[in-house]
Amino acid sequence: MPIDQKKLTEANLTVGYVAKRSGVKVSTLHFYETKGLIRSWRNGGNQRRYKKDVxxxxxxxKAAQAMGITLDEIKQTLATLPDQRTPTQKDWAALSK
Structure with missing residues (x-):
């Protein structure tokens, strides 16, 4: 299975589900995406789908913002992770220092 197809298969959460589970508005998810903070994939119907690690x-x-860190600073910090992966608990411990 090509890598893009694998990512699409793993990306099965709808924008509404992610918004409800994360406690942010759909418009906030779209905003985060335009800022490069999160990533979605499009299914065959051109609908956004997210992987569960989002x-x-x-x-x-949200935790970083609550501590007063700007979105630009968050983006720069997250960009230091290999392949822009989602921070693990160990990553968060290091990043939060």
Whole structure:
């Protein structure tokens, strides 16, 4: 299975589901996406789909914002992770220092 197809298969959460689970508005998800903080894939019907790790990434973004860190600073910090992966618990411990 080509890598893009694999990512699309893993990306099965709808925007509404992610918004409800993460406690942010759909418009906030779209905003985060335009800022490069999160990523979605499009299905055959051109609808956004997210991988389940986006929920942890949004939780990290919200926690960082609550500590007064700007979205630009969050983006720069997340960009230091290999392949822009979602921070693990170990990553968060290092990043939060």
């Amino acid at each position: 929920l942890r990434r949004i939780a990290v973004i």
